[in-house]
Amino acid sequence: MELYLYIALFAPLVGSLFAGLFGASPKTLVTGVVNSSLLFASFVASSILLVHVLNGETVHVEMMTWMATGNLYIPFGFVVDQVSVTMMMVVTVVSTIVHIYSIGYMDHDKGFNRFFSYLSAFVFSMMVLVMSDNFAGLFIGWEGVGLCSWLLIGFWYHKETATWAANEAFIMNRIADLGMLIGIFLIYWNTGTLQYDKAFAIMPTLDMTTLIYIGIFLFVGAMGKSAQFPLHTWLADAMEGPTPVSALIHAATMVTAGVYLVVRANPLYHLVPEIGLFIASLGAFVAMFAASMALVNRDMKRIIAYSTLSQLGYMFAAAGLGAYWVALFHLMAHAFFKALLFLGAGNVMHAMNDELDPFKMGGLRKKMVGTFIMMTLASIALAGVFPLAGFFSKDTILEVGFVEHHYVIYTVLLLTAGLTAFYSFRLVALIFHGEERYKLFGFHPHEAYKFMLFAMSPLAILAVIAGSFKTTYFDMVTKLLPETEYHIHSHVVEWVMILGTQAFVIAAIWYAYKKYINFKGEDKEFEKRLCYKILINQYYIPYFYEEYISKPYKELSDILWRKVDLKIVDATVDLIAMTIYKTGENTRTMQNGNLSSMLRWMVAGIVILLSLAVAFGLAVRYSDEITSVLSGLGV
Amino acid sequence: MEIGLTHYLVLATILFSIGLIGVMRRKNLLMLFFATEILLNAVNIGFAAISHYYNDLTGQMFAFFIIAVAASEVAVGLGLLIVWHKRTGNINLDTMSSMRG
Numbered sequence: 001m002e003l004y005l006y007i008a009l010f011a012p013l014v015g016s017l018f019a020g021l022f023g024a025s026p027k028t029l030v031t032g033v034v035n036s037s038l039l040f041a042s043f044v045a046s047s048i049l050l051v052h053v054l055n056g057e058t059v060h061v062e063m064m065t066w067m068a069t070g071n072l073y074i075p076f077g078f079v080v081d082q083v084s085v086t087m088m089m090v091v092t093v094v095s096t097i098v099h100i101y102s103i104g105y106m107d108h109d110k111g112f113n114r115f116f117s118y119l120s121a122f123v124f125s126m127m128v129l130v131m132s133d134n135f136a137g138l139f140i141g142w143e144g145v146g147l148c149s150w151l152l153i154g155f156w157y158h159k160e161t162a163t164w165a166a167n168e169a170f171i172m173n174r175i176a177d178l179g180m181l182i183g184i185f186l187i188y189w190n191t192g193t194l195q196y197d198k199a200f201a202i203m204p205t206l207d208m209t210t211l212i213y214i215g216i217f218l219f220v221g222a223m224g225k226s227a228q229f230p231l232h233t234w235l236a237d238a239m240e241g242p243t244p245v246s247a248l249i250h251a252a253t254m255v256t257a258g259v260y261l262v263v264r265a266n267p268l269y270h271l272v273p274e275i276g277l278f279i280a281s282l283g284a285f286v287a288m289f290a291a292s293m294a295l296v297n298r299d300m301k302r303i304i305a306y307s308t309l310s311q312l313g314y315m316f317a318a319a320g321l322g323a324y325w326v327a328l329f330h331l332m333a334h335a336f337f338k339a340l341l342f343l344g345a346g347n348v349m350h351a352m353n354d355e356l357d358p359f360k361m362g363g364l365r366k367k368m369v370g371t372f373i374m375m376t377l378a379s380i381a382l383a384g385v386f387p388l389a390g391f392f393s394k395d396t397i398l399e400v401g402f403v404e405h406h407y408v409i410y411t412v413l414l415l416t417a418g419l420t421a422f423y424s425f426r427l428v429a430l431i432f433h434g435e436e437r438y439k440l441f442g443f444h445p446h447e448a449y450k451f452m453l454f455a456m457s458p459l460a461i462l463a464v465i466a467g468s469f470k471t472t473y474f475d476m477v478t479k480l481l482p483e484t485e486y487h488i489h490s491h492v493v494e495w496v497m498i499l500g501t502q503a504f505v506i507a508a509i510w511y512a513y514k515k516y517i518n519f520k521g522e523d524k525e526f527e528k529r530l531c532y533k534i535l536i537n538q539y540y541i542p543y544f545y546e547e548y549i550s551k552p553y554k555e556l557s558d559i560l561w562r563k564v565d566l567k568i569v570d571a572t573v574d575l576i577a578m579t580i581y582k583t584g585e586n587t588r589t590m591q592n593g594n595l596s597s598m599l600r601w602m603v604a605g606i607v608i609l610l611s612l613a614v615a616f617g618l619a620v621r622y623s624d625e626i627t628s629v630l631s632g633l634g635v
Numbered sequence: 636m637e638i639g640l641t642h643y644l645v646l647a648t649i650l651f652s653i654g655l656i657g658v659m660r661r662k663n664l665l666m667l668f669f670a671t672e673i674l675l676n677a678v679n680i681g682f683a684a685i686s687h688y689y690n691d692l693t694g695q696m697f698a699f700f701i702i703a704v705a706a707s708e709v710a711v712g713l714g715l716l717i718v719w720h721k722r723t724g725n726i727n728l729d730t731m732s733s734m735r736g
Contacts, residue, residue: 592732593731593732593733594728594729594731594732595728595731596659596662596728596729599658599659599667600659603655603658603659
């Protein structure tokens, strides 16, 4: 089994290095094919491991020692258990599909090879993140995915907005990573180990304050990576990257790392339920908050990004309430349909020459049948309509909220489900139905390559059937995670809830269709309203960050640069250099080649050395007297 | 008055100072060699005197070594001096600046 573990882990790395060899050369199809095959190998290895884990066994290897000094011992250890194998399957399935899809999507791009190198490097980092058996390895993967995310958001580095978005994402993550790092330090400090199993075994003996601090700091890291409020602005801006990147990194895998961390640290959060409640409340808030921003946005990819944010909120809500398996299940289901939605959006973008405004589209279903079907399926799954994947995962989260008696969270999440359905189908209606508005703008849409649609089809199938894995999945994952089934005791209440939610969601879908299917032009009256302005400006949070954080920071930096750096630091360094330079200038006359003057310098040197020798000799001889004199002076 | 260690050391110091001044002031290369010899012999006197004072032959042995080394050094130095004189026609120190940095 170790062999499969290593294949699953290192095949993407090999692919990345291979594609990296051709990084600077023009497009070579072979990199795309080789990398996709290696990813597929990784997927096959992960599947074999999944079967192994389903049989109730886990794999734990220690590849080599990484750090060993004193009491600190950190190995490169990897573990394949019920939780990490779920993540491995999600990562490898989505990334294999995205790799194949990218061969078509990046077809005309100059950086084709570079793209595959980064993409595979990302998958490798993600695998390290989910497979590591200790916090240090997790952190390496955590930073690795951050780096690859930066590289890929800024992939089109000639675009100012792309580099800006890449830096924003990186800096936001860095702020959060500091919290994460402090959390890891605290764990090491208090438990003396970073291995998950050992550290979690010691945690119940620690005092409450320490645990709360550890929980908070680790969650700060999770907030950054999973773009939770107030560190959420980077995710929408990250849509500047190529669409396959958005599908893989900013929807299916990397942004869920925060959820994975909370799930992985479940013994810790079990001990401090207060933080759990905070996580759940923040999750519910973000779910609603992000969904509301998606309602009015006019950028196809941003709408889907806000939707991702909102679904991450659902996952945190579930994880915070202690329903870790539900969070992980929603993570899995969400990865499938959200990646599908993004890849569909990529097809639409290709068809429309990278146009992102759905108001300029319309009626595309005639030209793009395959994409239309898949995006509709993904949207139904996202909205949570029976019997697609989203129904099973999201409905369970709602039930968790209800059963745990957190009715506020339940209500917020229920309302968000309606909003989700509305904005998803607003998008579908605007893109695929109604009049063919794109003709006005002179677009000539065409369907994507056949193999791209073919590559997407497994995701479409998974988006439909993922819900049926629920029982198997529950049996598997609860060997590791707390086993709580969330059943509403009264059957009547349960049926009312399910049917009510379904009716609500379907009503939202119907309303979205009704409102946007015969979309004529923008509603000027509506756009003047305050609520629209707040939502389209994302609650003025980016504006606030820009005005009250970025600008003062820039001004402060400017002052520090002019006053401190130039006048103090630079001046000091210059002074040292100038002193040495002047000394050299003045003493070079010593080296005038005149023997006579050299001899004089030699004599001077001897005199100095001799006097020093005499002085030190006297000092040593009379050291006692000197000490007594000095002590008399009170030194 | 018996002549003791102090006298020898004073003599050595005086000789050394004469040599040192010679090294610093003289511009004639030949005179410089003489001054160097005086320096070395001042040290030799010191060695011999202290060796006798302590009844330890090591110092006198050193003096012999120094004499031998000084002789060979002067031999090499004079050879170079003659070559230099043949080339340039003078042995003034101030004209020897071909090693200027």
